[in-house]
Amino acid sequence: MRTPNDGWTKPPIKDLGPDLLRISRPRRAVALAFPFVCFLAYFALAATGHPVLAVLAVVVLSFVTYGSVSHDLVHANLGLSPTANRRLLSLLELIMLRSGTVYRIVHLNHHAKYPDAREDPEGSAARFSLGRTLWEGVI
Structure with a gap:
């Protein structure tokens, strides 16, 4: 993995495109509503006798919250007020039985400390084998 320490530099946002800094209202509404739909x-699938599809809904919900919407809320890049941002992060993480506050603290620490192996527990899996990474997810 290349890092700024080995001569690589991050391109400025203006070179990547200012459209990366904005999200449309419809896109924001879909992003925020989709986890609640999942x-x-x-519950609807479980109640109507579709347990496999119900579990699939939870898998999608986990990916959408942790990998996308909650991550956007941690970085406060959905254009919401700080209060709305914190409340939605807490609510989305609560429905997955996780803590939005802990996720925010640990993830922002990851950005501040990466790639320090001792100070960045969130990034530690990047240095493991695939098998070890999967095992770390279980324990």
């Missing part, structure tokens, strides 16, 4: 789909 959450409700789990």
Whole structure:
């Protein structure tokens, strides 16, 4: 992995495109609503005798929250007020039985400390084998 320490530099946002700094209202609404749709789909599918699809709804919900929407809320890049941002992060993480506050603290620490092996527990899996990384997810 290349880092700024080995001569590589991050391109400025203006070179990447200012459109990366904005999100449309419809896109924001879909992003924020989709986790709740998955959450409700789990209960609807479980109640109507579709356990495999219900579990699939939880898998999608986990990916959408942790890998996308909650991550956007941690970085406060959805254009919401700080209060709305914190409340939505807490709510989305709560429905997955996780803490939004802990996620925010650990993830922002990851950005501040990466790639320090001792100070960045979130990034430590990047140095493991695939098998070890999967095992770390279990324990």
